[in-house]
Amino acid sequence: MLLSDPMKIDRRLLLLSVLAVGLCLVSLQGLSGEMLPREQVDPSAREECAVCHKGPFRHQIDDSRGPWCVNCHKLHNVGHRLGLKTYFERFVRVSHDEKKSLKPKDIIAQKMVLIPAGAFIMGEDFSKKSLGPRHTVTLDSYYIDQYHVTNAHYKQFVDATRRMPPPHWFGPVPALSKLNHPVTFVSWFDADEYCGWAGKRLPTEAEWEKAARGTDGRMFPWGKKYLKQRANVTSEGFKDTTPVDALPEGVSPYGVFDMAGNVFQWTSDWFLPYPGNKVPHPNFGETLKVLRGGSFFDCSYYKCGISFQTYNRISLMKQTKSISAGFRCVKSKQ
Numbered sequence: 001m002l003l004s005d006p007m008k009i010d011r012r013l014l015l016l017s018v019l020a021v022g023l024c025l026v027s028l029q030g031l032s033g034e035m036l037p038r039e040q041v042d043p044s045a046r047e048e049c050a051v052c053h054k055g056p057f058r059h060q061i062d063d064s065r066g067p068w069c070v071n072c073h074k075l076h077n078v079g080h081r082l083g084l085k086t087y088f089e090r091f092v093r094v095s096h097d098e099k100k101s102l103k104p105k106d107i108i109a110q111k112m113v114l115i116p117a118g119a120f121i122m123g124e125d126f127s128k129k130s131l132g133p134r135h136t137v138t139l140d141s142y143y144i145d146q147y148h149v150t151n152a153h154y155k156q157f158v159d160a161t162r163r164m165p166p167p168h169w170f171g172p173v174p175a176l177s178k179l180n181h182p183v184t185f186v187s188w189f190d191a192d193e194y195c196g197w198a199g200k201r202l203p204t205e206a207e208w209e210k211a212a213r214g215t216d217g218r219m220f221p222w223g224k225k226y227l228k229q230r231a232n233v234t235s236e237g238f239k240d241t242t243p244v245d246a247l248p249e250g251v252s253p254y255g256v257f258d259m260a261g262n263v264f265q266w267t268s269d270w271f272l273p274y275p276g277n278k279v280p281h282p283n284f285g286e287t288l289k290v291l292r293g294g295s296f297f298d299c300s301y302y303k304c305g306i307s308f309q310t311y312n313r314i315s316l317m318k319q320t321k322s323i324s325a326g327f328r329c330v331k332s333k334q
Helices: 006-027 067-075 085-094 151-161 188-197 205-213
Strands: 112-115 118-122 135-139 142-145 264-270 288-292 314-317 330-332
Touching (some): 135 205, 142 205, 151 188, 188 264, 205 264, 205 288
Antiparallel strands (some): 112 142, 118 135, 142 330, 288 314
């Protein structure tokens, strides 16, 4: 009988093992037939992928919920690399939409707004301890970008400096339908380099807050009360970035757009306590940089709460690239 021959049993077990290993290898092969390293198969092992594929629910991202996933997956040729034909066919549907492309004359030109010298109210006492105390700050006059730096603006920088483009673009080109949307997935280093290239700099927290808040201590750029259709924030349901001039009724007292919502904005300052703040905070120090402004994206992962008031501040590592982080620049008045 076959079962009575140990040698034959061993050979069959060996053959089955080889076949099993072979099937595993095939499952990890791309269409080229070459074995893929872990860095290509496991998104959490790749720096550009770990931005989204992190935490206990990594690999669970549904690309149908946002074109930022699609653009990134297309850039890295995910469908062909992993042999995911069905998936690849799914995300073709939201690739470059030429019908929504913008002509050069439609690109929003960046403008700078003068913020006059003088004192303003900064910080707040009735909210999180890291936001206070409420105090007065006096600044010299300066200029600030009227809009977020857009994908179109940032592309000029990428083209001129050959800097690595954001990971969700189509290689060196952003989605044509989003040229007037704020650039995202840029680190503090990217933002700082761009502003320097443009002959400007990142704003300090105080410069950002005065441009958003004015001198009367208001909670929102448009006034003391929350009003709908003034900001691209989670509760408004946009679920994506919007053109930087889309919400003119939400401008600040100086006419600066999107100082509440759309995307958070990097500043030049470390996350440090304000003068007079005696409450310890585990994140205070010269490790994290401050971002301001709120975003369209649900920031419950960062436990931000309501995060788009003029005095709110969050903090991230300088190398972080986020779906909800962009920037604008300032320039001192000569």
